[in-house]
Amino acid sequence: MSKKEEIVRVDHITKRYEENAILEDFSLSVYEGEVVVIVGPSGCGKSTILRIMNGLEPVQKGEVTYRGEKVDGKLGSITRIREKVGMVFQSYELFPHKTILQNVMLAPVLVQKRDKKEVKEEALQLLSRVGLSEKKDNYPRQLSGGQKQRVAIVRALCMHPEVLLFDEVTAALDPEMVREVLEVILSLAKEGKTMVIVTHEMAFAEAIADRVIFLDAGHIEEEGTAEEFFRHPKSERAKQFLNSFTYDKVVHE
Amino acid sequence: MNWEVISSYLPLYWKAMLLTLRIGWLGILFAILIGFLVAIVRFYKVPVVSRIAGVYIEFFRNTPLLVQLFFLYFALPKIGIPMNAEFTGALGLALLGGAYMAETFRSGLESVAKIQTESAMSLGLNKSQTVLHIIFPQAFSVSVPAFVANVIFLLKETSVFSAISLMDLMFRAKDLIGLYYKTTECLVLLVFFYALILIPVSVLGDRLERRVRHAEFGD
Numbered sequence: 001m002s003k004k005e006e007i008v009r010v011d012h013i014t015k016r017y018e019e020n021a022i023l024e025d026f027s028l029s030v031y032e033g034e035v036v037v038i039v040g041p042s043g044c045g046k047s048t049i050l051r052i053m054n055g056l057e058p059v060q061k062g063e064v065t066y067r068g069e070k071v072d073g074k075l076g077s078i079t080r081i082r083e084k085v086g087m088v089f090q091s092y093e094l095f096p097h098k099t100i101l102q103n104v105m106l107a108p109v110l111v112q113k114r115d116k117k118e119v120k121e122e123a124l125q126l127l128s129r130v131g132l133s134e135k136k137d138n139y140p141r142q143l144s145g146g147q148k149q150r151v152a153i154v155r156a157l158c159m160h161p162e163v164l165l166f167d168e169v170t171a172a173l174d175p176e177m178v179r180e181v182l183e184v185i186l187s188l189a190k191e192g193k194t195m196v197i198v199t200h201e202m203a204f205a206e207a208i209a210d211r212v213i214f215l216d217a218g219h220i221e222e223e224g225t226a227e228e229f230f231r232h233p234k235s236e237r238a239k240q241f242l243n244s245f246t247y248d249k250v251v252h253e
Numbered sequence: 254m255n256w257e258v259i260s261s262y263l264p265l266y267w268k269a270m271l272l273t274l275r276i277g278w279l280g281i282l283f284a285i286l287i288g289f290l291v292a293i294v295r296f297y298k299v300p301v302v303s304r305i306a307g308v309y310i311e312f313f314r315n316t317p318l319l320v321q322l323f324f325l326y327f328a329l330p331k332i333g334i335p336m337n338a339e340f341t342g343a344l345g346l347a348l349l350g351g352a353y354m355a356e357t358f359r360s361g362l363e364s365v366a367k368i369q370t371e372s373a374m375s376l377g378l379n380k381s382q383t384v385l386h387i388i389f390p391q392a393f394s395v396s397v398p399a400f401v402a403n404v405i406f407l408l409k410e411t412s413v414f415s416a417i418s419l420m421d422l423m424f425r426a427k428d429l430i431g432l433y434y435k436t437t438e439c440l441v442l443l444v445f446f447y448a449l450i451l452i453p454v455s456v457l458g459d460r461l462e463r464r465v466r467h468a469e470f471g472d
């Protein structure tokens with residue numbers, strides 16, 4: 001891979017909840033156009049890393065830089081960065097009091113002060129791309145989980161973020177709705193969008209990742225291409241972890 | 254029932270109703286303002302002020318309006334604060350209502366999940382935009398049924414105003430009964446005029462509820 005520009009870096013971060021250190025001296029860089037997938041056992045700190053990248057979580061030590069620029073605690077700087085870093089949550093978090101179209105248009109109009117008409121056009125275009133244009137005047141409560149999650153992705157996209165963060169966006173969905181959401185994310189990857197994805201869908205992870213980070217107890221246990229990690233895991237922990245997704249064939253005694 | 258008596262009393266009751274409405278409306282308006290401010294202070298746990306607000310709420314929710322009015326009307330002048338009856342009525346209602354409204358609005362604010370705030374902030378909304386566009390509207394649509402119930406409750410509470418010699422509906426009824434003993438007519442009129450105030454409020458309240466809650470909760 002040629003040297004791409006670094007977009008986000010978390011740099012020697014220490015994160016504690018009370019006395020519990022979740023991340024200790026943790027660093028991770030995300031480069032333009034790459035898809036980084038973070039996997040690891042429950043509670044190992046995956047969500048925390050995404051939240052730190054988006055400035056939702058204060059840290060005790062270290063810093064987050066965005067295209068080389070330090071994100072400090074000052075509000076102005078942090079909201080400016082958040083415009084550039086889109087986040088999609090497991091529980092969708094659409095705004096229940098706004099229609100689908102209003103959900104998508106709110107931030108571009110309010111935060112970026114873009115022209116309403118132009119934003120509306122783009123919003124409708126994005127919604128039709130995920131097959132939801134006829135839902136534009138519905139409220140979130142009238143949509144299925146998979147539809148809500150596609151709207152949440154569109155809402156993030158409409159801000160023209162330079163990097164998108166996905167935190168287990170299919171974990172709350174019924175199995176038959178998982179694919180419709182993952183297809184959208186796959187199509188974004190094909191376009192070359194920069195993304196950091198936390199997921200428990202290993203087949204999806206293998207298909208989409210340029211780089212896989214295997215996190216265990218707050219540190220990077222193993223890191224490599226999708227092929228390397230899923231086909232030839234090196235560490236014992238990684239092998240164990242991957243095994244936990246397969247089942248042995250039952251042998252009748 | 255004597256319809257002549259009723260029609261001759263009508264203007265007196267009408268005037269009394271206007272007084273009830275005037276004080277009720279003022280009191281409720283200020284109750285909403287007080288409730289809103291106190292709810293915010295409590296919700297954001299503003300140091301010290303939040304404690305004081307808590308004491309205020311407990312005090313006014315746990316003493317009868319009648320007692321509060323007596324205190325305001327008879328005790329305050331003794332320590333050199335002059336009070337007139339109408340002002341006392343409105344103030345009493347505002348303080349009582351403020352305590353109820355504060356709890357109503359606060360529970361609305363608390364019902365908005367923290368992650369909704371995070372969702373808004375992750376889209377680049379700043380704090381005040383988040384509060385204005387995301388938190389308040391959701392909090393209000395949760396609070397609105399209790400809010401409407403508070404308004405009706407407060408309007409009913411105005412019936413104790415006669416105790417500080419305000420010539421409201423209750424005062425009018427008692428006064429006329431004492432003078433002419435037309436008890437049935439007086440009571441029928443009393444019920445009628447309270448219904449005249451409360452039924453429209455309750456209908457409007459229903460409409461408001463349905464409008465505000467449609468988005469989030471459907472019909």
Ligand SMILES: Nc1ncnc2c1ncn2[C@@H]1O[C@H](COP(=O)(O)OP(=O)(O)OP(=O)(O)O)[C@@H](O)[C@H]1O
Pocket residue numbers: 017022041042043044045046047048049
């Ligand atoms: N607000 C909090 N207060 C205290 N501890 C917390 C808090 N949030 C997270 N933690 C702890 O931090 C650790 C990492 O949490 P995190 O949510 O990042 O894990 P995760 O890898 O995303 O797990 P999962 O796969 O279950 O989502 C966990 O042990 C969790 O208990």
Ligand SMILES: [Mg+2]
Pocket residue numbers: 046047048167168
């Ligand atoms: Mg998580």
